[in-house]
Amino acid sequence: MFSWENINEEGMRNFGEVLMNLSSLQDLNLEFPLEKITDAGLESLSEGLSGLLRLENLELVFGERDKRGINNQITDEGISSFSAALENLTCLKKLRLKFGECEEVTGAGIKDLGFALRDLVCLEEIYFSFGFCGKFKDKEIERFCHGFKGLNSLQNVTLFIQGFKINGFGLHCLARVLKKLVFLKAIRVDFSCSVNEKIQERFERDLRSLPFLKHLDINF
DSSP: OEEOSOOOHHHHHHHHHHHTTOTTOOEEEEEESSSOOOHHHHHHHHHHHTTOTTOOEEEEEEOOOOTTOOOOOOBHHHHHHHHHHHTTOTTOSEEEEEESSOTBOOHHHHHHHHHHHTTOTTOOEEEEEEESOOOOOHHHHHHHHHTTTTOTTOOEEEEEEEEEEEOHHHHHHHHHHHTTOTTOOEEEEEEEEOOOHHHHHHHHHHHHTOTTOOEEEEEO
């Protein structure tokens, strides 16, 4: 696991170049909890990641604000660069992404991330955490959810989406996709929702129909 107290764009560029020489790497855990990461820094990191074609496990943590108020500056542009790199990592089995304080990331960036998932057919576990990001539109949520289609090896899905509202349309799109992934064993979702109790109950009922599901944890 790599973690730094301070890192700037030059440091990210240098680290990206290091990654380019690690083509046999299978596990990578990167934490940037305090730093002021920019789109340029994320792009440099993404360039390094794009060549790790044997990577099976990837965990990235960005943007938990510390007591000094330091925050990253990632926008949809940075997420788009990362998503383009992610598409190449077709051996991934485990993907964990945490964007805790990316206030400039909106549904447009999340949509690109969903598109990147489509070819990652070896994925067995997904953990996404988006806290206090920007606004998500219904169509952007729908396109993000479509990224899960065809991920038939998925067994564990965790989605933490806080700081904004997802309505009944977004929940319906998610349930419609997840209930087709018949090998799912564990689903954990934690949302800020503006839906009524009936829609919430339907969402839970749809997921409980999965034949191998052992654990379902839903918080609205």
